[in-house]
Amino acid sequence: MNESKRTLIRAGAGALALGATAAVAQTAAGPLLHLPAAELMPRAKGKRRVVICGGGWGGMTAARYVREAAPDLEVVLLERNPIFWSCPMSNKWLIDEIETSFLMHDYLTPARRHGYTFVQTEITGIDREARTVHTSKGRVGYDWLILSGGIRYGFEAWFGNDRQAIERTRTDFASAYVASAEHMSVKKRIQEFKGGTFVMTLPPPPHRCPPSPYERAALMAWWFKSRKVPAKIVILDPKPRIAPISIGFRDAYAELYPGIVEHVPNATVREVDPFNKVVKTAAGDFRFDDAILMSPHQAADIVWKAGLVGRTADGKPTGWADVHPLFYNAKDDPQVFVIGDSVGAVSPKFGHYPKSGHVANRMAKSVARHIAQQARGEPLTPVIIDNLCYMLVNNEPKEAISVQFDYRIGDDGILEQRQIDYNDRDPKLWAEDLRWASLMYQDFAR
Ligand SMILES: Cc1cc2nc3c(=O)[nH]c(=O)nc-3n(C[C@H](O)[C@H](O)[C@H](O)COP(=O)(O)OP(=O)(O)OC[C@H]3O[C@@H](n4cnc5c(N)ncnc54)[C@H](O)[C@@H]3O)c2cc1C
Incomplete structure (x- = not known):
């Protein structure tokens, strides 16, 4: 058993009472024993499980919509942060135009409402061979895996x-x-x-x-x-x-x-x-x-840990997940999906989807449908997504500009992108922005 599959537990009285829940650093106080990391959540008999890594825009949406599309599957959402914080709208918060309460949402309310399990924990490893996610609280087995870890700074x-x-x-x-x-x-x-x-x-x-x-x-x-x-x-x-x-x-x-x-x-x-x-x-x-x-930005650590980062022709890491451009699953592991900002190029015509919360939300809904199809033994059908972004540029009066992206599969079977810029500053676009954000939070965070 290699290091990533173990949790270190201090030997001595009371050590086992820790329940092998977390890695324990070595100190002068005593020697360390190697024990297998405890199973954080044993699976109910006969119940298949979807584990979602990362409770941001993509992960929270996926948790809700997998539950809705496949109610027989158990859904576990793993996230390091104690509370959801929205990067979209945060620029306006920097200048006090948005309340903190608009951006912050607790994780338990949507988990309770939609019937999934939320665990606040650091994801430390992903063993695709054993279909297991390792976390600071123990290991979690999966039948389907969705990675929505966002980005890391490079x-x-x-x-x-x-x-x-x-x-x-x-x-x-x-x-x-x-x-x-x-x-x-x-x-x-x-x-x-x-x-x-x-x-x-x-x-x-x-x-x-x-x-x-x-x-x-x-x-x-x-x-x-x-x-x-x-x-x-x-x-x-x-x-x-x-x-x-x-x-x-x-x-x-x-x-x-x-x-x-x-x-x-x-x-x-x-x-x-x-x-x-x-x-x-x-x-x-x-x-x-x-x-x-x-x-520079790159796919989140968990994509690297899962061995899903693509390679360039000369063998260098692209920095982004190499997944199917329409289904977002790994080419060699069809029940493992990556969504949101971590996803690599999806089309030779335009490269990456814009890395937005809107796109992460749309990808999450597609993947929920794909997992439900796989669970029923049906073939996957592609879902065409879209993107929309509003940008406030004036605060007195409030005026925004925006950009919209539409997609279609071309006659050659390759994804195509159409971009429409709305360059004229308009108070109506600011009103639309507020409405867009409210609907989004309503969709996955409340
Ligand atoms: C300033 C700013 C403004 C933006 N404005 C807009 C906008 O107007 N419209 C729009 O659509 N998008 C906007 N975005 C982009 C949007 O925030 C991202 O595209 C979106 O969050 C991507 O979703 P995601 O699920 O891929 O990643 P995230 O939402 O970042 O979620 C990833 C989650 O994974 C967790 N995680 C990662 N690694 C681990 C680990 N090892 N263990 C446990 N948890 C882990 C993270 O804590 C995080 O919660 C904006 C972003 C910024 C920074």
Whole structure:
């Protein structure tokens, strides 16, 4: 039995009473015994189980809809955070336009309502051969597995193994692009900024929610402008132009925040020095007083642990899950699915789906249907998804722009994408945004 399949339990009186629930670190207090990790939830006899890893947009939606589509299956949702925090709408929360209670939802209410089990735990390993998920509380066996772990930050692309630089960057210049305490810190830094240069590095595509960094820059600019903070926001963008909603963001910066927002194209990051506060890019070197440093994004750790990250032609990891473009299951393991931001390219015509909560929600519903079909022994039928994103760019009056993506399977059997940008700032789009978010939370989080 290898290390990942064991839990370490301290020998001696009372050790076994711990119930082998968690890994115990070695201390001078005594030797350690190797024991198999305890089964966290033995399966009811004859009951088949779906385990969902990650209780974000995709995972929570999947938990509800698998229960609805296949009521005979047991559903277990595993998530490290004690409470759901929504990244969508969080840019508006940074400038106090959205209440915390709108973004935060407890995990137990939907679990109770929809009849699934929620376990707050860290997923530490995935053994697809044994159909087992390892967690800090014990192991959980599955018949179907859904991974919806979102993204991880790829700081190694900037710093290699320099942990000091990585930790300094995470601590001082957090980006708040995963649900975590980073949001509190970013909000404080924006609201307490006294003036100077605030740099924002954008990750290279594909990354989580492509238009959201531009929205954040606009709302930060509004905050600084309305409070007369002498600040300049410099967006270091590796792309040649703003995208998506290029014209809408460009006009908002020029018309609403002249001299406050500077967008620098082709600014691929070459070097980051968090100690001396400088970013070196292909478009020049930029010193900063404060910064939101977004490293490249990759699929969440759990996708790597499950061995589902794709490979390029020359054998390098793509950083994203290699799954079927319509069913989202592993090619060699049809009852293992990946959904949401972790999913890799789905079409040679446009690459990745936009990494959005909307897409994660839609993928989760498709996978719920596919699992129900597999459980009944039926062939899988594809579900065509869509995407929609609203971006608030002005706060007085409230005006938003938006982007819509439609998909179809072309005559050649390959997925095609149609993108429609709504570039004209419109209060109606802000109202639609609020309605969209309310309906989404209603769908999976209440
Ligand atoms: C600022 C910002 C604005 C955005 N705006 C929008 C928007 O307007 N519209 C939109 O549609 N999308 C938006 N998004 C994107 C949206 O947040 C993501 O696309 C969506 O959350 C993806 O869902 P997911 O399930 O893949 O990942 P997530 O929602 O991130 O869920 C992943 C979950 O897995 C858990 N997890 C990961 N690893 C482990 C582990 N080892 N053990 C236990 N738990 C684990 C995480 O804690 C997390 O809860 C925005 C994102 C940001 C950052």
